[in-house]
Amino acid sequence: MKFTIIGAGAIGGVVGAYLAKAGEDVTLVDINEDHINVMKQNGLTIETVESEFNTEVKALTVDELVDRQEPLDVVILAVKAQHTAQAVDSFKSLLTDQSVVISMQNGLTEEVISEKIGQERTIGSFVNLFADYQEPGLIQYGGVGSMYIGELNGETTPRIKEIQQRLLAWGDAQITDNIWGYLWSKLAYGAILTATATVDEKMADIIDPHDNREMFVELASEVLRVAQQLDIEPMPFDNWEPKTVYPGNENRDWEAIHEQFDRLVARLRTYKKVKSGIWRDLAVRKRKTEVPFHLSPVIEQGEACGIDMTLTQKVLDTIIDLEEGRREMSWENIDTLKSLSKQK
Numbered sequence: 608m609k610f611t612i613i614g615a616g617a618i619g620g621v622v623g624a625y626l627a628k629a630g631e632d633v634t635l636v637d638i639n640e641d642h643i644n645v646m647k648q649n650g651l652t653i654e655t656v657e658s659e660f661n662t663e664v665k666a667l668t669v670d671e672l673v674d675r676q677e678p679l680d681v682v683i684l685a686v687k688a689q690h691t692a693q694a695v696d697s698f699k700s701l702l703t704d705q706s707v708v709i710s711m712q713n714g715l716t717e718e719v720i721s722e723k724i725g726q727e728r729t730i731g732s733f734v735n736l737f738a739d740y741q742e743p744g745l746i747q748y749g750g751v752g753s754m755y756i757g758e759l760n761g762e763t764t765p766r767i768k769e770i771q772q773r774l775l776a777w778g779d780a781q782i783t784d785n786i787w788g789y790l791w792s793k794l795a796y797g798a799i800l801t802a803t804a805t806v807d808e809k810m811a812d813i814i815d816p817h818d819n820r821e822m823f824v825e826l827a828s829e830v831l832r833v834a835q836q837l838d839i840e841p842m843p844f845d846n847w848e849p850k851t852v853y854p855g856n857e858n859r860d861w862e863a864i865h866e867q868f869d870r871l872v873a874r875l876r877t878y879k880k881v882k883s884g885i886w887r888d889l890a891v892r893k894r895k896t897e898v899p900f901h902l903s904p905v906i907e908q909g910e911a912c913g914i915d916m917t918l919t920q921k922v923l924d925t926i927i928d929l930e931e932g933r934r935e936m937s938w939e940n941i942d943t944l945k946s947l948s949k950q951k
Contacts, residue, residue, distance in 0.1 A: 608773060609680040611636060613694055615646070615666070617738035617884065618711050619685030620746040622777050624653045627664045629776035634665040636672050643668050645744030654741070655748045656879045669697055678703050681770060688714040688900035695723045702728065707766060709756065713797060714901040715790060717759060730767065732756045733789035735845050737880040739887060749880025751778060753844045757786030785842060788834075792841035792849050794905055795830040798919060799823045801898055804886040805925050805940035811875040819941060820868055822948035826918045828853045830905055836912040846870040889929050890936065898926040917947055 608631075612623040615635040626633040635651070637643055646666035653660055667675075679701045686694045691712065702708070702724060709730040710716045721729040735752035754774065758767055761784040774780035783789060802823065803813040814823065831853040834841050841849040851860070851867045875881070888896045902923045909916040921944060928934035 608632070608769060610634070610683060610773070611672070611679050611681070611698075612683045612685060613637075613669075613698065614685035614687075614690075615639075615642060615651075616685065616740040617746060618734055618736065619683060620651060620740065621653060621736065621738050621748050622683065622685070622711065622734075622774070623664060624651045624660075624662050624746070625777040626773065627651070628660065628662040631773055631776060634667060634672075636667050636669055638669050639743070640668055641743040642666075642740075649744055652745045653748050654745065656877075673697065673701070677701065679706050682706065682708045683711050684708055684716070684720065685711045688712055688716050688897040689895070691716045691719045691900075692723065695720055699724060704728075707770075709770070713793070713897060715794075715904055716900075717786075717790070718904075721759060726759050729759055730756055730770070731759055731786035731790065733783070733786065733793060733844070735793065737878050739880055739884065747879060749878045754778065754780040755783040755786065755789050755842075755844075756780065757783040757789075759786065761785065783842070785840060788840045788842040789844065791830070791834040791837075791839050792844065792847065794901065795827040795834075795841065795849055795852070796847045797901060798826050798830055798922060800883045801885055801902070801926065802826060802922050802941070802944060804883050804889060804896075805922075805929065805936060805944075806938055807886075807890060807936040809875075809881040810883060811872045811881070813941065814868060814875070815872045817865065819945065820864065822918070822941070822945045823868075824852050824859070824864060825948045825951055826922065826944070829909065829914065829916050829919045832914050833905055833909040833912060833916075836914065837908070846874050885926070886936075889926075895930050896926055898923060915951065917951065918944060921947055 610633040612619045613636050615637040623633050623635045643666045646664050650661045650663045709732050711732050711734050717731040733755040737749040739747045741747050771782050803810045851863050885896045888894050906916045925940050
């Protein structure tokens with residue numbers, strides 16, 4: 608089995624490094640030529656909370672991959688959500704009937720991929736790990752989380768079993784028959800982390816205060832209501848239990864909610880990466896984020912179902928304002944969300 612990882616940044620780089628370290632046949636592909644050149648010469652370095660390691664990797668630019676015209680086997684797509692369609696178009700001609708593309712991305716990119724190459728060649732994945740591309744050849748791996756892979760139709764196939772066994776080189780990769788449940792659960796959890804990116808503070812310090820949590824719960828609940836309307840059962844992961852947060856106001860057990868958030872905060876405080884990738888895009892890299900590609904489909908589906916998506920829309924609008932320089936990161940952004948939450 609040959610792995611080709613398109614997008615050798617945070618997620619793709621970490622997974623690719625562990626596969627290469629274990630002796631798997633893996634090629635890392637990226638549009639960042641400096642990153643590719645450093646990996647060709649010096650390998651890829653992964654800096655973890657406790658230590659670091661360097662491993663030799665095969666690395667190519669996208670143009671070099673296409674010029675080789677070699678058929679692809681297992682493609683792991685790990686580009687930003689907004690680049691999904693363009694990335695698939697770049698390598699689609701290299702796919703065979705037996706090829707498969709695994710989306711290791713945030714959002715609902717499996718839908719974009721399957722529209723282009725077919726559901727039968729698309730595998731979904733849920734990846735919850737904290738990592739950041741630091742510089743060419745160096746990725747900071749800030750916190751180990753979960754990984755689930757699954758066929759879009761829920762079947763457990765021979766290919767999914769083999770891929771899962773290979774991914775154990777990274778860690779505890781598991782198979783699920785409900786990949787959509789994990790993706791929608793992460794969308795709800797991700798909405799909370801996205802909101803924390805509107806303040807220049809650590810994620811844990813924003814989620815920790817009890818008087819912020821009602822807003823975070825209501826924000827996540829908007830997303831979970833959409834999943835419910837789509838007959839999707841959101842799945843728990845890494846101290847995130849969607850069933851504790853949602854159902855609605857009259858049924859909430861706040862003692863259980865605070866216990867869950869306390870566990871989540873404690874987990875976040877163990878991570879080397881203390882702020883979200885969205886925060887880094889805004890504050891450090893000064894570039895557009897993935898947020899519109901995460902939240903816009905959720906808002907559209909929610910509104911189509913008659914669900915009030917006020918908070919989710921405000922988070923999206925705030926991120927766009929930050930991208931465009933119309934707003935600054937501040938606690939006022941959280942206060943605005945809290946005021947909207949109290950009006951619901």
